[in-house]
Amino acid sequence: MNWQDRPVLVTGGASFIGSSLVDKLVCLGARVRVVDDLSSGRVENIQAHIDAKKMEFIQGDLREAGVAGRAVEGMSVVFHLAADHGGRGYVDLHQAACATNLMLDGTIFKACLNAQVDKVVYASSGCVYPNNLQTDPNQIIYLNEDMVGPPYDADNMYGWAKLMGEMTLRAFYHSWGMKSASCRYFTAYGPRGVENHAVIAMTARALLGQDPFVVWGTGEQVRNWTFIDDIVEGTLLAAEKIDDGAAVNLGTMERIKVIDAAREILRYTGRDARIELHPEMPTGPYNRVADNSLAKKLLGWEPKVKFIDGLHRTIDWYFSTKDPKQLSAELQRMLTER
Ligand SMILES: NC(=O)c1ccc[n+]([C@@H]2O[C@H](COP(=O)([O-])OP(=O)(O)OC[C@H]3O[C@@H](n4cnc5c(N)ncnc54)[C@H](O)[C@@H]3O)[C@@H](O)[C@H]2O)c1
Numbered sequence: 113m114n115w116q117d118r119p120v121l122v123t124g125g126a127s128f129i130g131s132s133l134v135d136k137l138v139c140l141g142a143r144v145r146v147v148d149d150l151s152s153g154r155v156e157n158i159q160a161h162i163d164a165k166k167m168e169f170i171q172g173d174l175r176e177a178g179v180a181g182r183a184v185e186g187m188s189v190v191f192h193l194a195a196d197h198g199g200r201g202y203v204d205l206h207q208a209a210c211a212t213n214l215m216l217d218g219t220i221f222k223a224c225l226n227a228q229v230d231k232v233v234y235a236s237s238g239c240v241y242p243n244n245l246q247t248d249p250n251q252i253i254y255l256n257e258d259m260v261g262p263p264y265d266a267d268n269m270y271g272w273a274k275l276m277g278e279m280t281l282r283a284f285y286h287s288w289g290m291k292s293a294s295c296r297y298f299t300a301y302g303p304r305g306v307e308n309h310a311v312i313a314m315t316a317r318a319l320l321g322q323d324p325f326v327v328w329g330t331g332e333q334v335r336n337w338t339f340i341d342d343i344v345e346g347t348l349l350a351a352e353k354i355d356d357g358a359a360v361n362l363g364t365m366e367r368i369k370v371i372d373a374a375r376e377i378l379r380y381t382g383r384d385a386r387i388e389l390h391p392e393m394p395t396g397p398y399n400r401v402a403d404n405s406l407a408k409k410l411l412g413w414e415p416k417v418k419f420i421d422g423l424h425r426t427i428d429w430y431f432s433t434k435d436p437k438q439l440s441a442e443l444q445r446m447l448t449e450r
Contacts, residue, residue, distance in 0.1 A: 113189075113352040115140035121187040122146050123174060123220060124194030126153030128304045129235065129297070132340050133191060133347060134158055138166045147183040148194065149173040152450035157304055175216050180223035189351055190224050192217070193235040195273075199308030200328070201448030203239070203270040204394040213273035221280055225290050232292040233351045236278050236359055238400055239271030240296060246397035249332045249369070254403035257296075257359055267397065282357035293354035295347050298363030298402045302340030302422060303429040307446040310370060311337055311423065314377050315430045316443055323385035325378060329395035331371030331387070336364045336401040339417035339425075349411040363402030364415040373423065380427055394448070 120137055124130045125146030130153065137144050144167040146158060151173075161167045172179040174194055184190055194216060196209045203210055217234075224232050241255045242265035266272045281292040301311040310328070317325055346362035354360065374387055407413040417425075 115142040117141060117143055118188050119143045119186055120145070121183055121190045123183065123190065123192045124148055124153060126150060126155055126157050127193060128306060129300055129340065129343060130193045131157035131304060132302070133193070133344050134161060134167065136344050136348065144168070145170065145183065145187065147172055147174060147179065151196070152198065174220055175212065180220045181226065184220070184223045184227045184229055187227065187229050189231045189233065190220070190229050191233045191235070191347065191351070192220050194220070195235065197270060198448070198450040199306070199310065199313070200396045201394045202308050202450055203268045205448055207269040210268065210270035210273060213270070214276055217273065217277040218280065221284060225284060225288060230291060231351055231355070232281060232290065233347060234277055234281055234292060234294040236294040236296045237271065237274045238296055238298040238363065238402065239267035240275040240278065241267070241400070243267055243397060246399045249334050249398045251399060253399060254365060254401055255361070256403035257361060257406050260359070278357070278359050285355070285357040291355040292357045293350040294357065294359035295350050296359055296361045296363070296402070297338065297343055298361065298400070299335050299337045300340055300343045301337045302426050304340070305426065307443060308448065308450060310335070311373065311426060312430065313447055314374050315427050316434070316439055318377050318381040318383050318427070319431055319434060319436055320440055320443065321383060321385075324388035325374065325383070325385035326388050326390055327370060327374045328390050328393035329370060330391050331369065331374065331389050333370050333395055333398045334367050334401060335370065336366055337368060337373070337419055337422070338363050338415060339422035342415040342417055346407060346411060346413045349413050353411050358410070360407050360410055361402040361404050362407060362413070363404055364419065365401060365404055366419050367401050368419055376420070376423060377427065380424060381431070
């Protein structure tokens with residue numbers, strides 16, 4: 113797909129992932145429009161492009177009448193990333209708020225259909241996978257796309273809404289021919305990440321020099337954190353190569369325990385703190401790692417950034433941009449809010 117001069121909408125484009133995608137699309141010469149209500153996104157993330165007149169920004173809530181229709185007008189590709197979403201603490205503790213994604217997704221998809229956009233790319237999630245497959249951290253299991261099926265057992269209202277979004281897009285393709293792809297992101301991290309996600313939360317604690325150093329869960333939970341550049345690359349490839357609403361995992365196959373990530377953050381930042389585990393806090397599934405063979409096959413995509421390298425880059429960014437005084441006043445709230 114040639115991105116030069118292509119009119120492209122990124123919903124939620126002021127977010128961590130959204131703004132990183134915008135950077136890349138601007139670089140490729142696309143005509144980018146962003147719609148975002150800034151409920152969790154930050155305009156600073158895209159301000160340089162706005163100032164340089166490299167993109168158009170609409171501030172609006174896509175659930176409000178008329179906003180989605182206006183946003184998709186004239187667009188060739190719509191990357192739909194807007195969502196009521198946060199980290200583990202947020203999605204566990206805000207069921208009703210995350211349920212509004214059902215309405216948000218339905219509204220934008222119908223607007224895309226009406227406007228006859230060429231392709232919709234949907235930011236789905238590892239949260240669509242059945243919880244019951246992800247309970248034993250000692251089991252070596254890689255979640256592959258076929259494991260999402262009856263009996264469905266998605267992760268919170270957030271995961272159910274993502275699952276319904278994927279299924280809606282597939283139905284729209286089969287019944288009405290609207291082309292789409294769903295990208296199942298697995299715990300993205302990197303520069304512009306926010307404190308309600310584990311890697312940034314732990315990096316924030318290190319910046320503040322917290323001792324004891326609090327880690328939520330037993331620390332044994334396994335994740336496959338996926339670096340933002342790889343997420344962006346996979347999302348673009350999905351736009352280029354998938355038409356039929358297929359969902360594809362974008363995740364590494366590295367199995368990292370949270371406790372090991374915590375130890376590496378302490379080591380790299382030169383902190384000598386005692387780790388204190390809090391199993392009573394929101395933890396999420398104990399074993400979530402993607403199988404990324406379908407992405408290799410369909411997209412020719414493979415993650416390029418190893419966790420250890422991406423983690424160091426993320427810490428370097430965080431330590432060089434954040435003000436500990438301001439962080440210290442806000443961190444507690446940021447861990448479970450957006
Ligand atoms: N961060 C991850 O690890 C991860 C993993 C899986 C999926 N995702 C998905 O990727 C997308 C981007 O997530 P993120 O982590 O970068 O940040 P995020 O959750 O902050 O992004 C959501 C964006 O949508 C905007 N938004 C929310 N409701 C809106 C509305 N009604 N109208 C207009 N804009 C609205 C927010 O202001 C924000 O900019 C989301 O759809 C999220 O569910 C993220």
